[in-house]
Amino acid sequence: MALPLQSGDKAPGGGKRRGGVLMYLAGLVFAVVLTLASFWAADTHYVWQPAVPVLLAALAIGQMGVHVVFFFHISSGPDDTNNFLALAFGLFVVGLVVFGSMLIMSNLNANMMPMDRLMDMQR
Protein backbone atom coordinates (compact mmCIF):
# COMPACT_ATOMS: atom_id res chain seq x y z
CA MET A 1 0.00 0.00 0.00
CA ALA A 2 1.48 3.33 -1.03
CA LEU A 3 1.28 6.24 1.39
CA PRO A 4 3.19 8.91 -0.51
CA LEU A 5 3.31 11.77 1.97
CA GLN A 6 3.59 9.77 5.18
CA SER A 7 7.08 8.35 5.00
CA GLY A 8 8.28 10.99 7.45
CA ASP A 9 10.65 12.46 4.85
CA LYS A 10 10.68 15.46 2.59
CA ALA A 11 12.65 16.01 -0.59
CA PRO A 12 15.15 18.87 -0.30
CA GLY A 13 14.32 21.82 -2.55
CA GLY A 14 10.64 21.03 -3.07
CA GLY A 15 8.77 24.33 -3.20
CA LYS A 16 5.20 23.08 -3.43
CA ARG A 17 4.25 23.22 0.22
CA ARG A 18 6.58 26.02 1.26
CA GLY A 19 5.26 29.46 0.39
CA GLY A 20 6.18 29.52 -3.32
CA VAL A 21 7.34 32.80 -4.84
CA LEU A 22 7.36 34.68 -1.52
CA MET A 23 9.87 32.20 -0.10
CA TYR A 24 12.30 32.75 -3.00
CA LEU A 25 11.71 36.51 -2.96
CA ALA A 26 12.45 36.71 0.78
CA GLY A 27 15.60 34.63 0.21
CA LEU A 28 16.70 36.96 -2.59
CA VAL A 29 16.18 40.09 -0.46
CA PHE A 30 18.11 38.64 2.51
CA ALA A 31 20.90 37.40 0.23
CA VAL A 32 21.26 40.77 -1.55
CA VAL A 33 21.37 42.66 1.76
CA LEU A 34 24.01 40.26 3.18
CA THR A 35 26.09 40.38 -0.03
CA LEU A 36 26.12 44.19 -0.10
CA ALA A 37 26.95 44.21 3.62
CA SER A 38 29.93 41.91 2.91
CA PHE A 39 31.27 44.16 0.15
CA TRP A 40 30.75 47.20 2.40
CA ALA A 41 32.46 45.52 5.37
CA ALA A 42 35.54 44.62 3.29
CA ASP A 43 36.32 48.30 2.62
CA THR A 44 34.91 50.08 5.65
CA HIS A 45 36.82 52.11 8.22
CA TYR A 46 33.90 52.12 10.66
CA VAL A 47 34.96 48.70 11.99
CA TRP A 48 38.12 47.96 13.96
CA GLN A 49 40.34 46.49 11.24
CA PRO A 50 41.33 43.15 12.90
CA ALA A 51 37.60 42.43 13.38
CA VAL A 52 36.78 42.73 9.65
CA PRO A 53 37.58 39.04 8.76
CA VAL A 54 35.34 37.90 11.62
CA LEU A 55 32.55 40.17 10.37
CA LEU A 56 32.98 38.83 6.81
CA ALA A 57 32.86 35.23 8.08
CA ALA A 58 29.69 35.94 10.07
CA LEU A 59 28.00 37.56 7.05
CA ALA A 60 29.02 34.65 4.77
CA ILE A 61 27.76 32.00 7.21
CA GLY A 62 24.51 33.97 7.59
CA GLN A 63 24.07 34.13 3.83
CA MET A 64 24.76 30.39 3.45
CA GLY A 65 22.06 29.83 6.09
CA VAL A 66 19.65 32.01 4.12
CA HIS A 67 20.31 29.94 0.99
CA VAL A 68 19.81 26.64 2.83
CA VAL A 69 16.51 27.76 4.36
CA PHE A 70 14.97 29.79 1.53
CA PHE A 71 16.35 28.05 -1.59
CA PHE A 72 16.90 24.47 -0.39
CA HIS A 73 13.95 24.59 2.04
CA ILE A 74 15.89 22.57 4.61
CA SER A 75 14.63 23.08 8.14
CA SER A 76 15.09 21.29 11.44
CA GLY A 77 11.48 20.06 11.36
CA PRO A 78 10.47 16.38 11.73
CA ASP A 79 10.10 15.86 7.95
CA ASP A 80 13.67 17.01 7.39
CA THR A 81 15.52 14.78 9.85
CA ASN A 82 17.52 12.89 7.20
CA ASN A 83 18.33 15.98 5.14
CA PHE A 84 19.33 17.91 8.24
CA LEU A 85 21.53 15.13 9.65
CA ALA A 86 23.30 14.77 6.29
CA LEU A 87 23.86 18.54 6.24
CA ALA A 88 25.22 18.48 9.80
CA PHE A 89 27.66 15.69 8.90
CA GLY A 90 28.74 17.57 5.76
CA LEU A 91 29.42 20.73 7.78
CA PHE A 92 31.37 18.68 10.31
CA VAL A 93 33.68 17.29 7.61
CA VAL A 94 34.06 20.72 5.97
CA GLY A 95 35.03 22.21 9.34
CA LEU A 96 37.56 19.44 10.01
CA VAL A 97 39.19 19.80 6.59
CA VAL A 98 39.36 23.62 6.50
CA PHE A 99 40.22 24.45 10.10
CA GLY A 100 42.33 21.33 10.58
CA SER A 101 44.48 22.19 7.53
CA MET A 102 44.86 25.82 8.56
CA LEU A 103 45.77 24.90 12.14
CA ILE A 104 48.33 22.25 11.15
CA MET A 105 49.92 24.36 8.41
CA SER A 106 50.22 27.49 10.54
CA ASN A 107 51.75 25.39 13.32
CA LEU A 108 54.29 23.86 10.90
CA ASN A 109 55.00 27.32 9.49
CA ALA A 110 55.65 28.77 12.94
CA ASN A 111 57.97 25.91 13.89
CA MET A 112 59.86 25.68 10.59
CA MET A 113 63.51 26.63 10.58
CA PRO A 114 64.12 29.88 8.65
CA MET A 115 64.93 29.06 5.01
CA ASP A 116 68.47 30.55 5.01
CA ARG A 117 69.52 28.45 8.02
CA LEU A 118 68.00 25.35 6.41
CA MET A 119 70.11 25.98 3.31
CA ASP A 120 73.24 26.48 5.42
CA MET A 121 72.70 23.07 7.00
CA GLN A 122 72.43 21.39 3.62
CA ARG A 123 75.84 22.63 2.47
Add this chain to the structure above:
Amino acid sequence: MSLVDALTETDHDTDKTPISERGPAPVEIVVAFGFWLFLLSDIVMFSALFAAYAVLSGQTAGGPAGPQLFDRMNVLIETGCLLASSFTCGLFTLSIEARNKPGAYLWAAVTFALGAAFLAFELTEFTRMIAQGAGPTRSAFLSAFFTLVGTHGLHVTFGLGWLLTMMAQVATLGFQPMVVRRLLCFSLFWHALDIVWIGVFTIVYLGAH
Protein backbone atom coordinates in the same frame (compact mmCIF):
# COMPACT_ATOMS: atom_id res chain seq x y z
CA MET B 1 -4.61 17.15 26.58
CA SER B 2 -1.45 18.05 28.47
CA LEU B 3 1.00 20.64 27.20
CA VAL B 4 3.62 17.99 26.42
CA ASP B 5 1.16 16.07 24.26
CA ALA B 6 0.22 19.25 22.42
CA LEU B 7 3.86 20.11 21.76
CA THR B 8 4.96 16.67 20.63
CA GLU B 9 1.98 15.98 18.40
CA THR B 10 2.95 16.10 14.75
CA ASP B 11 1.10 15.20 11.59
CA HIS B 12 2.45 11.67 11.82
CA ASP B 13 1.03 10.93 15.26
CA THR B 14 -2.47 11.13 13.82
CA ASP B 15 -1.46 8.38 11.36
CA LYS B 16 -1.62 5.09 13.26
CA THR B 17 0.45 3.11 10.75
CA PRO B 18 3.76 2.17 12.42
CA ILE B 19 6.80 3.58 10.64
CA SER B 20 8.05 0.05 9.89
CA GLU B 21 4.89 -0.67 7.88
CA ARG B 22 4.73 2.50 5.81
CA GLY B 23 6.92 1.02 3.10
CA PRO B 24 9.77 2.65 1.21
CA ALA B 25 9.79 6.41 0.66
CA PRO B 26 8.46 7.62 -2.71
CA VAL B 27 10.97 7.75 -5.57
CA GLU B 28 11.20 11.55 -5.74
CA ILE B 29 12.20 11.71 -2.07
CA VAL B 30 14.83 8.98 -2.44
CA VAL B 31 16.25 10.63 -5.58
CA ALA B 32 16.36 14.11 -4.04
CA PHE B 33 17.96 12.76 -0.85
CA GLY B 34 20.61 10.90 -2.85
CA PHE B 35 21.34 14.00 -4.87
CA TRP B 36 21.53 16.05 -1.65
CA LEU B 37 24.21 13.61 -0.40
CA PHE B 38 26.13 14.05 -3.67
CA LEU B 39 25.96 17.84 -3.30
CA LEU B 40 27.30 17.61 0.25
CA SER B 41 30.18 15.43 -0.96
CA ASP B 42 30.85 18.01 -3.70
CA ILE B 43 30.97 20.72 -1.03
CA VAL B 44 33.41 18.58 0.98
CA MET B 45 35.61 18.44 -2.14
CA PHE B 46 35.42 22.23 -2.44
CA SER B 47 36.36 22.52 1.24
CA ALA B 48 39.68 20.80 0.42
CA LEU B 49 40.31 23.40 -2.32
CA PHE B 50 39.37 26.17 0.13
CA ALA B 51 41.79 24.74 2.69
CA ALA B 52 44.57 24.65 0.06
CA TYR B 53 43.79 28.25 -0.89
CA ALA B 54 43.76 29.42 2.74
CA VAL B 55 47.16 27.79 3.33
CA LEU B 56 48.76 29.01 0.09
CA SER B 57 47.18 32.47 -0.32
CA GLY B 58 50.25 34.20 1.14
CA GLN B 59 52.79 32.30 -1.00
CA THR B 60 53.10 34.73 -3.91
CA ALA B 61 56.77 33.86 -4.73
CA GLY B 62 57.52 37.56 -5.35
CA GLY B 63 54.64 37.76 -7.84
CA PRO B 64 51.45 39.81 -7.70
CA ALA B 65 49.17 39.41 -4.65
CA GLY B 66 45.38 39.41 -4.54
CA PRO B 67 44.64 43.15 -4.13
CA GLN B 68 46.72 44.03 -7.23
CA LEU B 69 44.86 41.48 -9.36
CA PHE B 70 41.25 41.51 -8.22
CA ASP B 71 38.61 44.00 -9.35
CA ARG B 72 35.89 44.33 -6.68
CA MET B 73 33.32 45.74 -9.13
CA ASN B 74 33.77 42.75 -11.43
CA VAL B 75 33.24 40.38 -8.48
CA LEU B 76 30.12 42.28 -7.36
CA ILE B 77 28.61 41.97 -10.86
CA GLU B 78 29.49 38.25 -10.98
CA THR B 79 27.87 37.75 -7.57
CA GLY B 80 24.77 39.64 -8.72
CA CYS B 81 24.47 37.44 -11.83
CA LEU B 82 24.77 34.21 -9.85
CA LEU B 83 22.40 35.35 -7.09
CA ALA B 84 19.78 36.50 -9.60
CA SER B 85 20.13 33.19 -11.47
CA SER B 86 19.55 31.31 -8.21
CA PHE B 87 16.32 33.28 -7.74
CA THR B 88 15.14 32.69 -11.33
CA CYS B 89 16.03 29.01 -10.85
CA GLY B 90 13.60 29.04 -7.91
CA LEU B 91 10.88 30.50 -10.15
CA PHE B 92 11.83 27.81 -12.71
CA THR B 93 11.20 25.14 -10.02
CA LEU B 94 7.80 26.66 -9.24
CA SER B 95 6.87 26.65 -12.97
CA ILE B 96 7.83 22.97 -13.15
CA GLU B 97 5.74 22.12 -10.11
CA ALA B 98 2.80 23.97 -11.68
CA ARG B 99 3.51 22.07 -14.96
CA ASN B 100 3.65 25.46 -16.68
CA LYS B 101 5.68 24.96 -19.88
CA PRO B 102 5.98 28.59 -21.13
CA GLY B 103 7.00 29.69 -17.62
CA ALA B 104 9.59 26.91 -17.41
CA TYR B 105 11.09 27.93 -20.79
CA LEU B 106 11.15 31.61 -19.80
CA TRP B 107 12.84 31.09 -16.41
CA ALA B 108 15.22 28.47 -17.81
CA ALA B 109 16.29 30.99 -20.48
CA VAL B 110 16.82 33.76 -17.89
CA THR B 111 18.74 31.38 -15.61
CA PHE B 112 20.91 30.26 -18.53
CA ALA B 113 21.60 33.87 -19.62
CA LEU B 114 22.62 34.93 -16.10
CA GLY B 115 24.83 31.85 -15.67
CA ALA B 116 26.48 32.50 -19.05
CA ALA B 117 27.03 36.17 -18.12
CA PHE B 118 28.72 35.03 -14.89
CA LEU B 119 31.01 32.72 -16.87
CA ALA B 120 31.83 35.47 -19.37
CA PHE B 121 32.91 37.84 -16.57
CA GLU B 122 34.98 35.08 -14.97
CA LEU B 123 36.72 34.12 -18.22
CA THR B 124 37.45 37.81 -18.96
CA GLU B 125 39.10 38.07 -15.54
CA PHE B 126 41.12 34.88 -16.09
CA THR B 127 42.38 35.96 -19.54
CA ARG B 128 43.27 39.44 -18.21
CA MET B 129 45.25 37.89 -15.34
CA ILE B 130 47.06 35.44 -17.60
CA ALA B 131 47.88 38.28 -20.04
CA GLN B 132 49.41 40.18 -17.09
CA GLY B 133 51.71 37.23 -16.44
CA ALA B 134 49.67 36.12 -13.41
CA GLY B 135 48.72 32.68 -14.70
CA PRO B 136 48.39 29.52 -12.58
CA THR B 137 52.10 28.71 -12.98
CA ARG B 138 53.29 32.04 -11.49
CA SER B 139 53.02 31.19 -7.76
CA ALA B 140 51.44 28.76 -5.30
CA PHE B 141 48.87 31.46 -4.51
CA LEU B 142 47.82 31.69 -8.17
CA SER B 143 47.77 27.89 -8.60
CA ALA B 144 45.40 27.63 -5.65
CA PHE B 145 43.32 30.57 -6.96
CA PHE B 146 42.85 29.13 -10.46
CA THR B 147 42.13 25.65 -9.08
CA LEU B 148 39.46 26.86 -6.65
CA VAL B 149 37.74 29.49 -8.81
CA GLY B 150 38.24 27.42 -11.98
CA THR B 151 36.61 24.34 -10.42
CA HIS B 152 33.60 26.45 -9.49
CA GLY B 153 33.53 27.84 -13.05
CA LEU B 154 33.65 24.28 -14.46
CA HIS B 155 30.69 23.37 -12.28
CA VAL B 156 28.76 26.36 -13.67
CA THR B 157 29.69 25.31 -17.23
CA PHE B 158 28.50 21.78 -16.53
CA GLY B 159 25.28 23.19 -15.02
CA LEU B 160 24.60 25.24 -18.17
CA GLY B 161 25.04 22.12 -20.31
CA TRP B 162 22.72 20.20 -17.98
CA LEU B 163 20.10 22.96 -18.20
CA LEU B 164 20.17 22.84 -22.03
CA THR B 165 19.83 19.04 -21.93
CA MET B 166 16.89 19.27 -19.55
CA MET B 167 15.08 21.82 -21.70
CA ALA B 168 15.52 19.51 -24.70
CA GLN B 169 13.98 16.73 -22.59
CA VAL B 170 11.07 18.98 -21.56
CA ALA B 171 10.51 19.81 -25.24
CA THR B 172 10.58 16.17 -26.39
CA LEU B 173 9.36 14.14 -23.38
CA GLY B 174 7.27 16.76 -21.55
CA PHE B 175 6.82 16.78 -17.77
CA GLN B 176 7.20 13.04 -17.21
CA PRO B 177 7.93 12.12 -13.57
CA MET B 178 11.47 11.11 -14.59
CA VAL B 179 12.10 14.47 -16.26
CA VAL B 180 10.62 16.40 -13.33
CA ARG B 181 12.92 14.58 -10.89
CA ARG B 182 15.95 15.49 -13.00
CA LEU B 183 14.80 19.11 -13.20
CA LEU B 184 14.52 19.29 -9.41
CA CYS B 185 18.01 17.79 -9.05
CA PHE B 186 19.29 20.45 -11.47
CA SER B 187 17.77 23.23 -9.35
CA LEU B 188 19.44 21.80 -6.22
CA PHE B 189 22.77 21.69 -8.08
CA TRP B 190 22.37 25.31 -9.19
CA HIS B 191 21.56 26.54 -5.66
CA ALA B 192 24.59 24.62 -4.31
CA LEU B 193 26.89 26.45 -6.74
CA ASP B 194 25.65 29.72 -5.31
CA ILE B 195 26.52 28.57 -1.77
CA VAL B 196 30.05 27.68 -2.89
CA TRP B 197 30.35 31.09 -4.57
CA ILE B 198 29.55 32.83 -1.24
CA GLY B 199 32.66 31.13 0.16
CA VAL B 200 34.69 32.12 -2.92
CA PHE B 201 33.85 35.82 -2.91
CA THR B 202 34.24 36.11 0.85
CA ILE B 203 37.52 34.22 1.25
CA VAL B 204 39.22 34.83 -2.10
CA TYR B 205 38.10 38.31 -3.16
CA LEU B 206 37.02 40.17 -0.01
CA GLY B 207 39.53 38.42 2.25
CA ALA B 208 42.49 39.35 0.00
CA HIS B 209 45.07 41.48 1.79
